[in-house]
Amino acid sequence: MDKLMAQQQLSTRHLLGIKNLTREDIELIFHTAQSFKHIINRPVKKTPSLRDITIANLFFEHSTRTRISFELAEKRLSADVINFSAASSSVKKGETLLDTVNNILSMKVDMVVIRHPAPGAPHFLARHINAHIINAGDGTHEHPTQALLDAFSIREKLGTLQGKRIAIFGDILHSRVALSNILCLRKLGAQVRVCGPPTLIPKHIDALGVEVSYDVRASLRWCDVANVLRIQLERQHIKYFPSLREYSQYFGIHKALLDELDKPILIMHPGPINRGVEITSDVADSEHSIILDQVENGVAIRMAVLYLLASHRRL
Amino acid sequence: MLRLLRQVHITDPSSSHHGHILDLLLDGGQIAAIAPKLDIAAAEVIEVPQMHVSPGWCDIGAWVGDPGYEHREDFHSLAQAAARGGYTDIAIWPNTCPVVDSKAEVRYVHQQQHLPVRLHPIGALTRGCQGKEITEMHDMRHAGAIAFSDGLHPVQHAGVMLRAMQYVLPFDGLIVNRPFDPSMVPEGQIHEGEVSTLLGLKGIPTLSEVLMLQRDIHLLRYTSSRLLVYGVSSAASIEWIRRAKAEGLRIWASVPIMNLLYTEEDVRTFDTRFKVLPPLRSATDRAALRQALRDGTIDCVVSNHLPVAAEHKEMEFAFADFGASTIQTVWQALRQAGFSIEMIPELLAHRPREILGLPPATIEESETANLVCYTPHTPWTLDHSTNRSKSLHSPWFAQQLTGHIRGIVRGNAWMWLD
Numbered sequence: 001m002d003k004l005m006a007q008q009q010l011s012t013r014h015l016l017g018i019k020n021l022t023r024e025d026i027e028l029i030f031h032t033a034q035s036f037k038h039i040i041n042r043p044v045k046k047t048p049s050l051r052d053i054t055i056a057n058l059f060f061e062h063s064t065r066t067r068i069s070f071e072l073a074e075k076r077l078s079a080d081v082i083n084f085s086a087a088s089s090s091v092k093k094g095e096t097l098l099d100t101v102n103n104i105l106s107m108k109v110d111m112v113v114i115r116h117p118a119p120g121a122p123h124f125l126a127r128h129i130n131a132h133i134i135n136a137g138d139g140t141h142e143h144p145t146q147a148l149l150d151a152f153s154i155r156e157k158l159g160t161l162q163g164k165r166i167a168i169f170g171d172i173l174h175s176r177v178a179l180s181n182i183l184c185l186r187k188l189g190a191q192v193r194v195c196g197p198p199t200l201i202p203k204h205i206d207a208l209g210v211e212v213s214y215d216v217r218a219s220l221r222w223c224d225v226a227n228v229l230r231i232q233l234e235r236q237h238i239k240y241f242p243s244l245r246e247y248s249q250y251f252g253i254h255k256a257l258l259d260e261l262d263k264p265i266l267i268m269h270p271g272p273i274n275r276g277v278e279i280t281s282d283v284a285d286s287e288h289s290i291i292l293d294q295v296e297n298g299v300a301i302r303m304a305v306l307y308l309l310a311s312h313r314r315l
Numbered sequence: 316m317l318r319l320l321r322q323v324h325i326t327d328p329s330s331s332h333h334g335h336i337l338d339l340l341l342d343g344g345q346i347a348a349i350a351p352k353l354d355i356a357a358a359e360v361i362e363v364p365q366m367h368v369s370p371g372w373c374d375i376g377a378w379v380g381d382p383g384y385e386h387r388e389d390f391h392s393l394a395q396a397a398a399r400g401g402y403t404d405i406a407i408w409p410n411t412c413p414v415v416d417s418k419a420e421v422r423y424v425h426q427q428q429h430l431p432v433r434l435h436p437i438g439a440l441t442r443g444c445q446g447k448e449i450t451e452m453h454d455m456r457h458a459g460a461i462a463f464s465d466g467l468h469p470v471q472h473a474g475v476m477l478r479a480m481q482y483v484l485p486f487d488g489l490i491v492n493r494p495f496d497p498s499m500v501p502e503g504q505i506h507e508g509e510v511s512t513l514l515g516l517k518g519i520p521t522l523s524e525v526l527m528l529q530r531d532i533h534l535l536r537y538t539s540s541r542l543l544v545y546g547v548s549s550a551a552s553i554e555w556i557r558r559a560k561a562e563g564l565r566i567w568a569s570v571p572i573m574n575l576l577y578t579e580e581d582v583r584t585f586d587t588r589f590k591v592l593p594p595l596r597s598a599t600d601r602a603a604l605r606q607a608l609r610d611g612t613i614d615c616v617v618s619n620h621l622p623v624a625a626e627h628k629e630m631e632f633a634f635a636d637f638g639a640s641t642i643q644t645v646w647q648a649l650r651q652a653g654f655s656i657e658m659i660p661e662l663l664a665h666r667p668r669e670i671l672g673l674p675p676a677t678i679e680e681s682e683t684a685n686l687v688c689y690t691p692h693t694p695w696t697l698d699h700s701t702n703r704s705k706s707l708h709s710p711w712f713a714q715q716l717t718g719h720i721r722g723i724v725r726g727n728a729w730m731w732l733d
Contacts, residue, residue, distance in 0.1 A: 019513065097631065118631030119515040120585030139633060141515030179515055203518070207509035238501060 013312050014126050014133040015305055017142035018183040026187060030152055032304035033297070040076055040299060050079035053310050056109045058101065059085045059136070060116040065271050065295065066136050066146070070113050073302035082109070097121065098128055105129055111309065114138075132309045140174050140235060146270050147180035149301040151188055153294050154225055157266055162189035167219045169253060170229035170278050173200045174236060177229060177270045182208050195219040196251055199240040216250070220257055220265065227268040228253050228279045244277050254280040264288050271295070317342050317358035318729070320688065324367040325349070327660050330678040334657075339368060339678075344726035346682050361731070363690060363721060367656065370664035370676035371403025371687045371723055375569060376437070376466065376491065376545055377620040377642055382423070383412025388622045388705050393642070394430040395703035399732055400618070400643040401663075401687035402432055403725040406671055408466030409439040416442050416450045418458035425459045431723060431730040435461040435671065437491060440479050444468045449479050456486055461671050462543070464491035467592075467621070471496065473530055480540035489671065493545040494527035494552070495519075495593065504633060506594040510579040516633065519594045521549040528552050532559045535566060543670055544568040547613055548593035550603035557612045567670045568612065570604050571619035572645045575652040577601075577710060587628050587635040588708050591619065605652060608662065615666040616649060618642040622706030640706035644697055646689070647716040656691050686724040693719040 010025050018026075039047055055074050059067050067083075074081045084104065101112065111132040114122050119141035126133045137143040155161055166185050172178045172194045185192050186209050193211040194201055201212055213219045220226060231247065241247050258265070267279075267289040275281050284291060320339040325332040338353040339346065374397070380387040397405055407424065409415035415424065416439035424436035438460030442448045444467075452463055463483060470476045470492055480490055497503065500519055505511050507518025528544060532555060535542050544556060547568050559566045573591055578598050581589045589595055607613040621638030628635050641648075649659050664687075668675055676685035695701070696715050722731040 098629075116631065118633040120632040123585045124631055139515060140517075176515060179513070202512045203520070204508050204512045207512060 009312050010308050013309065014122070015144055015309065016122050016126060016133060016135050018144045018147050018180045018187070019142070021144070021187070023187050026148065026151070026184065029148055029301065029304045029308060030155065032308060033152055033300040036076075036303040036307070037297070037300040040303070046076055046078055048078045049307055050074070050077040050310050053110045054080040054082070054108060055111045055113060055306070056104050057081065057083045058104070058112055058114045059083070060097070060114070060121075061137070063115050063137070065298075066115065069295070069298040070136060070302050073299050073306060076299070077303055077306060079306070097124070101125055101129055105131060111306065132312070134305060134309065137176055139176065140179075141176050142180045143176040144180050144184075145298070145302050145305060146177050147184040148305070149294055149298045150177075150181055150227065150268060150270070151184045152301055153268070153290055153297045154266065156293070156297070157290060158224065161185060164190045164225065165193070165223045166190050166225045166227060167193045167195055167223035168227045168229060169195050169216065169219070170251065171200045171231050172196055172205065172229070173202055173240070174232040175229050181227060182210055186210075193219055193222060197241050197247070216253070217257060217260070220253070220261060223265055225266040225268060226253060227270075229270065230272065230274055231278055248277050252278050252280065253283050255282045255286075258283060258286075258288070266290055268294060317347075317355055319353060319355055319358040319360045320366070320368060321360055321362035323688070324365075325678055326367045326369045326656060327678045328657060329665055329675065332678060341684050341724060344684055346678065346680055346684050349678070349680055363688075365690050365692060366688055366721060367691055368678065368686050368688050369660040370678060371685045371725060372401045372646070372663040373404040373667040373671070373673065373676075374402055374618050374620070374642065375406045375462075375543065375615070375667050375671060376408055376464075376617050377405050378408045378410060378467070378622070378638075379434070380411060380622075386705070387624050390427045390430060390434065392703060392705045393620075394432040394434070396640070396643045397432045398723050398730050399701070399703055399720055401646050401689060401720040401723065402642065403676070403685050403687065403723050404433050404435060404668070404673060406435040406437050406461050409437055409464065410444055410466040410468070414439050414444050415460075416444070418451070418454045421455050421458040421460045431725065431728045433725060435459075435673075437462045437464050437466065439463070440465045440470060440490065441475060446471050446475060449475065449482055452479075452483055452488060453486070456488060462489040462491050464545070467493070469493045469495045469527060471498070473534065476531065477534050477538065480534055480538040480542070484538065484540060487541065489541045489543060491543045491545050492527075492531055493593070494524045494531060494547075496523045496527045499523040499526075503594075504590065505582050506579040506596040508579055508597060510583060514583070514585070521551050521596065521600075524549050524593065525551045525555065528555055532564065532566065535559070535564050536562070539565070541565040542567070546571050546574075546593050546617065546619060547604065547607075548574050548596050548600065550600045553603055553607045553612055556607075560612065567614045569615050569617045570608060570613045571617055572641055572648045573619065573639060573710060575601065575604055575608070575616065576648050581710070585632040587630070587632055588639055588710050588712075590632060590635050590637055591621070591639050592637045608654075614670060616645065616662045618645050620704075622704050623708055625707070628706075628708045638708075640704040640709045643702065643704060644709065644711040644716060646720065647695070647718045648711065650691070650718055651716075683726055684724045685726070687720060688722045688724070689718060689720045691718045693717070695719040
């Protein structure tokens with residue numbers, strides 16, 4: 001693995017967003033993740049690849065799945081890991097963020113995985129500190145590893161992204177997953193449509209080369225893959241729709257809608273699921289759902305990203 | 316004291332000496348003589364090659380933090396920065412703590428007569444700039460308030476604006492309002508467009524400016540009052556201002572210097588120096604603003620100087636405060652935006668004074684001296700040694716600029732800068 005990868009490396013020393021990656025970067029990450037997926041399914045799941053690397057996971061916003069996934073990926077690669085969590089309210093000031101990180105870095109940390117409520121917080125760090133930065137979600141901006149694992153999971157099931165139709169449903173306005181997904185899927189040749197209430201779709205989203213629809217039924221008919229997003233109530237400081245009840249009725253994905261389709265489609269969700277709001281349990285748990293594959297692939301993708309960025313350092 | 320400015324380019328389209336290289340004699344705050352060659356033995360002679368002399372610049376709506384926020388900018392630092400920007404008169408916002416909303420606060424500003432730059436207080440339009448009850452504007456006007464505005468806080472309530480426009484009619488007061496309705500997108504960070512979408516930042520639509528502008532124009536028509544539209548940022552607004560002027564309404568408009576130079580593209584790297592209100596909009600908007608300034612639809616350029624403390628700027632973009640320190644580099648920036656040396660005195664000196672009702676600062680004999688002296692082709696850099704604002708957050712910081720302000724004269728106040 002080390003020999004193979006030594007010949008290729010990412011075009012960037014940080015993973016700040018999908019917008020900073022080339023298509024070749026994405027292919028390299030997928031290729032690497034494929035190898036790691038084999039490794040984590042072996043009886044001996046660890047590799048010594050990052051044995052001399054110390055990684056700080058800085059989570060300034062609550063997270064379960066992403067944090068655990070990163071931590072597992074780091075441990076599978078034999079990195080030394082330190083975890084830091086803080087509620088967003090305590091880090092309202094940039095000096096605090098910079099101070100916190102500088103304190104941690106003075107302990108000779110090589111990489112920082114950061115989740116933060118402010119768009120651009122990882123970019124801010126990248127300007128100020130020396131370590132490799134991995135964006136694990138910055139506010140309503142990007143969540144690049146989620147987009148990578150989503151695209152990887154689709155490709156695993158459909159063989160390719162080229163020409164495939166992916167519909168993203170729900171709260172597009174507040175979703176970093178949507179933005180990163182759009183950028184990643186477009187780079188890989190897929191067609192993308194967003195669907196949700198007009199108040200939750202950014203006005204200029206079509207500039208990203210996506211279609212916009214307010215019709216869930218028609219969008220389900222159109223797509224090969226439905227990626228259903230969570231309603232981000234914690235980011236909605238004003239009312240964008242009147243009630244969850246009405247939202248689930250008009251914009252939720254339920255079994256009857258899928259039964260109307262003339263072909264099976266893949267169902268995805270980045271989690272955590274609000275069962276009965278954006279998606280019903282019978283859809284989330286159906287045979288077409290690849291939600292748990294996404295989780296498994298998440299570890300492999302994050303191992304690949306960590307590994308490739310660390311290689312970047314060595315060269 | 317007699318001072319002789321030797322062989323200076325008089326750059327003042329309103330002056331009969333415009334375009335000539337002449338000697339200029341200052342005596343006791345007045346321009347005593349202008350002639351091809353003056354020999355006054357008693358005079359201190361200032362001779363700088365290629366030096367231009369224009370009427371001192373005048374700004375409408377700079378912010379100073381005295382009282383309440385002196386750590387961001389106090390009278391002294393503002394005056395020093397403004398003098399180095401070539402300003403001799405500045406109308407300052409009322410958004411201090413306490414707010415300038417009664418004659419006592421107006422007088423406090425007027426007490427600052429020791430400064431090289433004359434500060435003119437803009438009185439608050441509503442108590443505490445809270446947008447609810449109109450202030451004692453008669454009183455403030457008698458104390459020396461030059462105009463009325465809630466400054467950084469646009470007046471949201473149409474009825475309040477209506478009554479304010481009516482209330483100033485007896486003395487023909489000037490109302491200044493920044494057209495911006497934040498309720499459209501309460502957490503707006505930058506211009507709404509492709510860049511805001513890509514950065515995941517809430518966008519501020521052009522509509523939030525145009526809606527309030529239209530409201531203010533309707534109110535102006537209804538009241539026959541006088542309005543300065545502060546800080547136009549969008550092409551869409553320009554058409555409305557053009558029509559209102561054609562209709563004969565007493566309306567003026569200003570554009571912030573940053574909106575003439577920069578666009579939403581400059582925010583792509585989450586650089587908080589470009590987080591300002593009004594937001595930096597599209598390249599199309601910028602082009603339209605430049606054109607409107609040339610054709611007179613927009614009357615003047617403002618610094619929109621709003622210094623922010625480092626701990627509120629060097630941080631995550633979404634948490635950072637709006638504002639930038641600009642007043643020291645407006646002339647150079649206007650040159651970067653393609654405006655000629657000859658045109659700038661109109662945009663920075665004459666029209667702002669006309670709007671405010673200040674006496675014209677014309678370069679003629681027997682006039683009061685109100686001058687800026689500058690060498691327009693000298694390279695100059697705003698850096699730690701030259702910056703005089705308390706804030707370093709300027710888009711022009713560490714950039715090499717062309718043009719150096721050498722000094723200002725305002726009556727008896729004389730400030731030679733190096």
